[in-house]
Amino acid sequence: MAIKKLLSPILLLLGCAYAQLQSQNNTFNSTFRLTSQQIKAANLSETTAHNVEVALNFERSNNAGSLTQDDPFYVLPKDYDYANPPPPGTVLKVEEHTNISLYTLPMGLSMSRILYSSEALNGSSVPASAYVLWPYLPRTFSKLTPYSDTNSSGQALFPVVALAHGTSGQTTACAPSNLRGLWDDFHEPFAIALAGYAVVAPDYVGLGVAEISTYFILPAHANDVFHGVAAAQKAWPDQLSQEFVVAGQSQGGAVAWASAQRQAKRPVKGYLGTMAASPFTNVLADISADAMAENNARVVGIAQGLNSVLPTFSLSDWLTDAGIARWKLLHEIQGCGATGGQLFNTGARTVPILRDGWNTSEAAMWFSNVTTNGGRPFAGPMLVLQGTDDPNANEPVTTLSVNKTCxxxxxxxxxxxxxxxxxxxxxxYAGQHLWLDWIRDRFAGVEAPKGCSTQTMKPPSRINGAGFKGWASQTWFLEYDVYGI
Structure with missing residues (x-):
């Protein structure tokens, strides 16, 4: 079987591939093609149309078994009452043993999935999905308590890490719980579970279950985290600890920080602290500080989120007609981050996606006021990790937020x-042992130092040099083994 040129997902995600993309190989489980009507309606060039097809097929090759929208797990129970939904934290469905042969999990891990009730920004109950990643053996701590009053089973408790994931996309197809590598793979969930923790990871409302994603409405995502943990603890009350640490990176880092701010206002028993890596603290400042084309897909997603929570806002306030047409196409074909990168970024130079002044509008100010992290009460301890060369969550923006908070x-x-x-x-990866040790200390009852501290890490001089290109980017991705090797 001939193997074609490798396709780097980084090019797709960042929207940097202006030439025609090549398929990774011929094992995609999809042969999707855009119709001529779709191409015309979205004003796609021949190259962009081709790249969208490659990107979508790449995404669909990473679904676990079937597309999310075709997986019956994400269908709500027949007795679910939209007019009178159950309160947040309610367990709606439990898949005790997820078929891990459809995933690219490390050996020794198992997985479950749940549907549960979360909480929208306005306090209403909304359905959501999550996965639980189980290690073979739990890491043991003497001070853990079961979620239930008594651990009747006598089994060892699994310490819980609530994981807020990075951006996977903004449509129902983008649920990490139905992606072979759970989206963040070895970045976080695999590393955490292999260290002996049960990873409880919500998909965020609108990813998986058929709702509209309130992308980057961070307080709503924080609700997903807390209610997802509560639902998992109710589903496995004798196996999961009441204690939990929140962790996340990128969008997930922003959600983790927002979770610490939520905990300060609405304390939840068992909370031990937050680890926020590469966190967005002021999203609009991060976008303004970087190349606008690289952020078009994010802004379109934020506009989608605002459209679902802010009554005075409509997509046309921020998006051009072409931007709206491409947004509609993204949802029609159920594309995620890679597909959105091609729709909104590569065509941005010739097809404007955003209206002038979107980032100075009243809606932008409302968004900043609701979603800004930093300068607000938070429940510590909190560990914040930030790369100095981060082109997304920019270091000066994060540092400003940290300094203001301190x-x-x-x-x-x-x-x-x-x-x-x-x-x-x-x-x-650079700090993996450090943040895993930090999480361990929280469960072990080690008291974190009072006050704020700042330090800068750099490698020893003997390994410092421009030859370490791996510091800057990922040059690999996980692929499902169809050959049984």
Whole structure:
């Protein structure tokens, strides 16, 4: 079987491939093609249309068994009452043993999935999905308590890490729980589970279950985290600990920080702290600080989120007619981050996607006020990791937010670590042993130092040099083994 030129997903995600893309190989489980009507309606060039097809087929090759929209797991129970939904934290459906042969999980891990009730920004109950990643053996801590009053089974408890995932996309097809590598693979969920923790990871409302994703409406995503943990604990009350740590990177880092702010206002028993890596603290400032074309897909997603929570907002306030047409196509074909990267980024130079002044509008100010992290009360301890060369969550923006927070709450527990010459995702690898040790200390009852601290990490001089290109980018991705090797 001939193997064609490798396709880097980084090109897709960042929208940097202006030439025609080549398929990774001929094992895609999809042969999707755009219709001439779709191409015309979205004003796609021949190259962009081709790239969208390659990107979507790449995404669909990473679905676990079937597309999310075709997986019966994500269908709500027949007795679910939209007019009178159950309260947040309610368990709606439990898949005790997910078929892991459809995933690319490390050996020794198992997986479950749940549907549960979460909480929208306005407090209403909305359905959501999540996965639980189980290690072969739980890491043991003497101070863990079961979620239930008594651990009648006598089994060892699994310490819980609530994982807020990075951006996978904005349509129902983009649920990490139905992606072979759970989207963040070895960046976070695999590393955490292999260290002996049960990973409880919500998909965020609108990813998986057929709702509209309120993309980057961070307080709503924080609700998903807390209610997802509560639902998992109810589903396995004698196996999961009441204690939990929140962790996340990128969008997930922003959600993790927002979770610490939520905990300060609405304390939940068992919360031990938050690890936020590459966190977006002021999303609009991060977007303004970087090349606009690289952020078009994110802004379109935010506009989608605003359209679902802000009554005075409509997509046309921020998006051009072409932008709206491509947004409609994205949802019609159920594309995720790679597909959105091609629809909104590569054509941005010739087909404007955003209206002038979108980022100075009243809606933009409302968004900043609701979603900004930093300068607000938070429940410590919190560990913040930031690469100095991060092109997405920019280091100056994060540092400003940390400094503002520390100035306002100097006695709270915040540890800020900058990593020299490290970018967005690699910060998780550069500091993996450190943040895993930090999580371990929270469960072990080690008291975090009071106050704020800042330090900068750099490698020893003997390994410092421009030859370490792996510091800057990922040059690999997981692929499902269809050959049985």
């Amino acid at each position: 100035a306002m709450y100097p006695d709270n527990q915040l540890e800020y670590i900058r990593w020299e010459n490290i970018t967005h995702v690699p910060v998780l």
